Amino acid sequence: MEYSPYVTWYEKTAIKKPDFSSLDENVECDICVIGGAFTGVNALLHATEMGKKAILIEPGKIGFGCSGRSGGLIESGLNTTLDDLSDFYGRLNAHAFWNSTIEARDKIIENVKKYKIDCDLIEGLTYISRNKFKRDDYISYTNYFAHYFENDPIVNLNHDDVQSSFKMPSAVLGMNYLKSGSFNPLSYVYGLANAAVSQGAKLYENTSVISIDEKEKVTIKTENGSIVCDHVIVCGNAFMSEEKSPEKTQTVSTEYFQIVTTPLTDDVLAKIAPNGQVAVASRGDLRSYIQITEDNRVLYGGPEFSKETNYEKFAERKLKELEFYLPDIHGKVTVDYVWSGPVGVPMNYVPILNRISTRHYITHGFNGHGVAMSCFAGQVIVDAILDDDGLYDIYSRIKPAQLPQWVHHAIAKVTLLFYKLYLKRFNA
Numbered sequence: 001m002e003y004s005p006y007v008t009w010y011e012k013t014a015i016k017k018p019d020f021s022s023l024d025e026n027v028e029c030d031i032c033v034i035g036g037a038f039t040g041v042n043a044l045l046h047a048t049e050m051g052k053k054a055i056l057i058e059p060g061k062i063g064f065g066c067s068g069r070s071g072g073l074i075e076s077g078l079n080t081t082l083d084d085l086s087d088f089y090g091r092l093n094a095h096a097f098w099n100s101t102i103e104a105r106d107k108i109i110e111n112v113k114k115y116k117i118d119c120d121l122i123e124g125l126t127y128i129s130r131n132k133f134k135r136d137d138y139i140s141y142t143n144y145f146a147h148y149f150e151n152d153p154i155v156n157l158n159h160d161d162v163q164s165s166f167k168m169p170s171a172v173l174g175m176n177y178l179k180s181g182s183f184n185p186l187s188y189v190y191g192l193a194n195a196a197v198s199q200g201a202k203l204y205e206n207t208s209v210i211s212i213d214e215k216e217k218v219t220i221k222t223e224n225g226s227i228v229c230d231h232v233i234v235c236g237n238a239f240m241s242e243e244k245s246p247e248k249t250q251t252v253s254t255e256y257f258q259i260v261t262t263p264l265t266d267d268v269l270a271k272i273a274p275n276g277q278v279a280v281a282s283r284g285d286l287r288s289y290i291q292i293t294e295d296n297r298v299l300y301g302g303p304e305f306s307k308e309t310n311y312e313k314f315a316e317r318k319l320k321e322l323e324f325y326l327p328d329i330h331g332k333v334t335v336d337y338v339w340s341g342p343v344g345v346p347m348n349y350v351p352i353l354n355r356i357s358t359r360h361y362i363t364h365g366f367n368g369h370g371v372a373m374s375c376f377a378g379q380v381i382v383d384a385i386l387d388d389d390g391l392y393d394i395y396s397r398i399k400p401a402q403l404p405q406w407v408h409h410a411i412a413k414v415t416l417l418f419y420k421l422y423l424k425r426f427n428a
């Protein structure tokens with residue numbers, strides 16, 4: 001049993017971690033990336049692919065943040081709805097943005113195949129609902145998508161369809177996103193890092209930034225070295241307490257948890273998931289997800305509203321929740337791993353990409369629906385640096401309102417309280 005926020009099932013099952021030394025010299029490059037996870041490593045790879053001399057520095061170990069401990073669901077879209085986005089920013093902007101999330105998701109699948117990253121990728125992700133009154137919504141949603149987003153094919157599922165691949169009795173409806181999927185996120189970070197290094201990029205671990213100074217060039221000082229570069233991209237997500245960006249005031253940090261059970265016996269597996277590995281999630285803001293892993297365990301995750309420090313108790317509580325969804329596992333499994341991680345949530349759930357100056361960029365706020373977008377934002381910024389502002393321009397049109405941090409926190413607290421009550425009331 002690994003009851004620690006720092007030991008994840010992914011660490012036990014991912015491909016071999018590439019190790020990198022810390023920076024102990026003065027070096028120069030075109031683009032320096034700070035933060036070694038989905039966003040940063042992807043920026044590094046794209047910059048290198050585009051012929052730039054690129055260096056990444058990571059204060060800890062690569063993949064240590066949210067990325068390597070996430071649910072690994074590779075999804076298009078955002079935590080908010082297309083309708084809400086359209087109401088706020090206009091339909092054209094919302095559609096352009098949504099299309100970029102589809103491109104982001106497809107880029108991951110493309111990279112897995114291009115760089116032959118061994119990350120247990122499965123294609124196809126089913127969103128389920130326990131509310132039969134949502135049937136009409138689901139059908140009109142699928143029709144809308146078929147009309148406007150042909151690159152995001154979705155198939156509606158009825159109760160029997162859902163149950164045939166995943167036996168969760170209370171799931172009455174479903175939508176299968178054929179091009180979404182899931183993977184081992186830590187293997188993906190390692191695979192991207194290997195790909196970047198094989199093309200000439202440099203990575204340094206255990207290297208914290210002491211200062212960033214901009215003059216004709218940017219100078220980044222670390223404990224034992226420095227980097228002089230033309231551009232810096234900061235990709236620190238919810239960990240970025242030191243970054244002095246006005247955008248920091250636009251996110252609050254919330255916690256996501258995950259548990260992984262002991263392996264299912266063959267008979268229980270045959271009952272619950274006759275086809276083996278599968279990923280299902282609930283839709284909307286209240287996200288939670290269940291996966292059957294390639295070694296036949298059940299992975300369960302989602303947002304967590306309590307401040308639980310006793311991981312053993314926490315695991316018990318979460319197992320009870322899981323047994324409610326999957327009664328067939330009751331008494332048949334225990335919890336082998338439990339962990340959590342912080343996600344940065346912006347006011348409008350849209351990731352923040354910001355040009356602090358012509359040489360200094362920052363991106364964060366991918367919240368709990370961030371795998372695809374965090375694996376793409378770095379690329380969008382690198383393209384902007386290389387004078388292709390296309391997608392960057394769309395992101396700048398969809399910026400969250402600037403609010404003082406305490407107002408943002410208060411709103412987030414009240415919203416989370418309502419969600420908590422909603423969860424209790426409807427056992428959602």
Ligand SMILES: Cc1cc2nc3c(=O)[nH]c(=O)nc-3n(C[C@H](O)[C@H](O)[C@H](O)COP(=O)(O)OP(=O)(O)OC[C@H]3O[C@@H](n4cnc5c(N)ncnc54)[C@H](O)[C@@H]3O)c2cc1C
Pocket residue numbers: 034035036037038039040058059060061062063064065066067068069070071072073074075209234235236237238239240241242243255256257258301339340341342343364366367368369370371372374
């Ligand atoms: C438990 C959990 C489950 C999740 N499940 C899903 C899911 O299934 N699907 C989905 O779409 N999203 C999910 N998410 C969200 C998703 O993982 C994140 O949105 C995404 O990984 C963010 O990537 P990132 O590269 O921006 O940040 P991170 O992965 O958090 O990486 C930030 C990096 O910056 C480094 N750093 C620390 N301090 C600094 C500093 N001062 N300056 C610069 N860098 C610093 C950190 O060490 C870290 O390596 C989940 C998140 C969690 C926590």
